[in-house]
Amino acid sequence: MTDPYEQHVDGFGTVGVRPLDPVADADVVHGWVSGERAVFWGMNGLTRDEVADVYAHMAGLDTHHAHLVTKDGVPVALLQTYEPAADRVGECYDVRPGDLGVHVLLGPAGPDGPRPGWTAALLSVMTTYALRAADRRRLVVDPDVRNTRAIARFERQGFVRGPAVVLPEVDVPEVHLPEKHAQLAFLERAVALPGD
Numbered sequence: 001m002t003d004p005y006e007q008h009v010d011g012f013g014t015v016g017v018r019p020l021d022p023v024a025d026a027d028v029v030h031g032w033v034s035g036e037r038a039v040f041w042g043m044n045g046l047t048r049d050e051v052a053d054v055y056a057h058m059a060g061l062d063t064h065h066a067h068l069v070t071k072d073g074v075p076v077a078l079l080q081t082y083e084p085a086a087d088r089v090g091e092c093y094d095v096r097p098g099d100l101g102v103h104v105l106l107g108p109a110g111p112d113g114p115r116p117g118w119t120a121a122l123l124s125v126m127t128t129y130a131l132r133a134a135d136r137r138r139l140v141v142d143p144d145v146r147n148t149r150a151i152a153r154f155e156r157q158g159f160v161r162g163p164a165v166v167l168p169e170v171d172v173p174e175v176h177l178p179e180k181h182a183q184l185a186f187l188e189r190a191v192a193l194p195g196d
Contacts (some may be wrong), residue, residue: 005133007125012117013072015125017079017133020066022055028075029055029068032107040144041105042177063087069126078105079126081134088177089142092165093184098137102130104150123157131189132196138189142167142182151183158192159185 004018020029030051033043043051058064063086069077080103084090089101104126106119130139143150145164155161162184170177189196 003133005129007128009121009125012121015122016070016073017067017126017129018070020055020059020068020078022052022059022066025068025075026052026055028107029078032078032105035108037108038105040147040150042180067129069122071122076107077122077126078107079103079130081130084140088167088170089140089165089182089184092167092182093140093162096138098189100130100134100136100139102126102139102141104141119153120157123153127157127187127192131187131192136189139187139192141185141187142180143185145181145183151185154185154187157187159187161185 004016006014006016008014026048030046030048032038033041033051034046036044038044043054046054055066058066058080063083065081067079067081068075069079082101082103084093084095084099084101087101104123106122109115109118127139130136139159140162141154141159142165143154145151151161164181164183167177167180167182169179
């Protein structure tokens with residue numbers, strides 16, 4: 001999933017998904033992950049260089065990938081995809097062949113403020129990309145159980161709520177992730193891409 005992808009959405013614009021450049025994209029990503037609205041992303045308090053280091057480490061992995069999402073060429077979201085069997089979420093549910101984990105962080109609203117349909121259009125393209133580009137059967141998300149807005153947003157996109165789980169702490173030299181109480185949700189390819 002390293003090739004750039006573009007999809008035109010009628011009445012919205014062109015949404016692009018490309019591999020994140022840990023250095024060139026560090027300023028925009030640091031601005032997003034350090035904001036209070038991104039507290040559940042778990043990177044509040046990191047410097048720009050620390051954020052760049054996290055994504056440089058990820059770029060060297062075969063199992064985890066970061067992507068920058070743009071609308072008409074302007075950065076609007078961060079999409080991370082990962083193999084659930086190679087991630088702590090894989091300890092919390094029965095991973096099926098064809099599963100792909102997804103993390104989504106939307107950038108803050110632009111100068112025009114929130115717009116109806118914005119999130120739905122972006123998520124639709126991101127899920128289509130994740131399912132088609134990697135030829136996957138099912139997506140899994142694991143938002144923090146307290147992040148009710150994200151859970152509701154995924155459900156509106158067709159994700160079906162699974163169990164609430166506790167993701168174990170990860171503490172290795174490259175990354176530290178505290179224990180996380182997460183709400184799993186799943187999106188089947190047949191639901192997201194009918195007739196595909």
